[in-house]
Amino acid sequence: MASAFGGGNNVSNSRATVAGDSANSSAGSEELSTFISAGYDFHWGHLTIGPTAALQYSWVNLNGFTETGSVTDLNVSGDSQESLRTDLGFRAWYTFQVGQIAIRPFLRAAWDHEYKESALPVTASLVNIPGTPVTVFGPSLGHDSAIVNAGVSVAWTPTISTYVSYDGQLGRGNFDSNGVSGGIRISF
Secondary structure: OEEEEEEEEEEEEEEEOOOOOEEEEEEEEEEEEEEEEEEOOEEEOOEEEEEEEEEEEEEEEEOOEEOEOOOOOEEEOOEEEEEEEEEEEEEEEEOEEEOOEEEEEEEEEEEEEEOOOOOOEEEEEEOOOOOOOEEEEOOOOOOEEEEEEEEEEEEOOOOEEEEEEEEEEEEEOOEEEEEEEEEEEEOO
């Protein structure tokens, strides 16, 4: 499976300042990302299991901007960041019948490695006060993590099914992500 996508955003912002007024700004950004994955499924009766591999590249650019409306307006420099990631793992599911209902617990686990992204810098200076711009960095993120997706789907009828699943990115330095999702599918 492969995909590519891109797009842009325009963001407007207003922040209260220490001087008691508001600093306003707007900025644009662009994003490009591509993804390719592969795997193979081995079948043993109702059990399916197999290896998976994925490669993702992303590029994001934030255009610079200058605030207006305050004595403490900031001039923020534009910057771009890249991410190159690989996932190596497996997926498995088992399908069993309870009467006419098909129940399928599933698990996907992978080791994720980030090759490029690290501490994201932001460079800014005060508009009305001359001086050297200051660069601050976000937290330095780890490069390795575990990706886990586990849940169960239930096919109530040939056209109606539901699912619930947990999605997590665990063990990455200064970053964890946890989520639960669910849904219903109606085919016709």
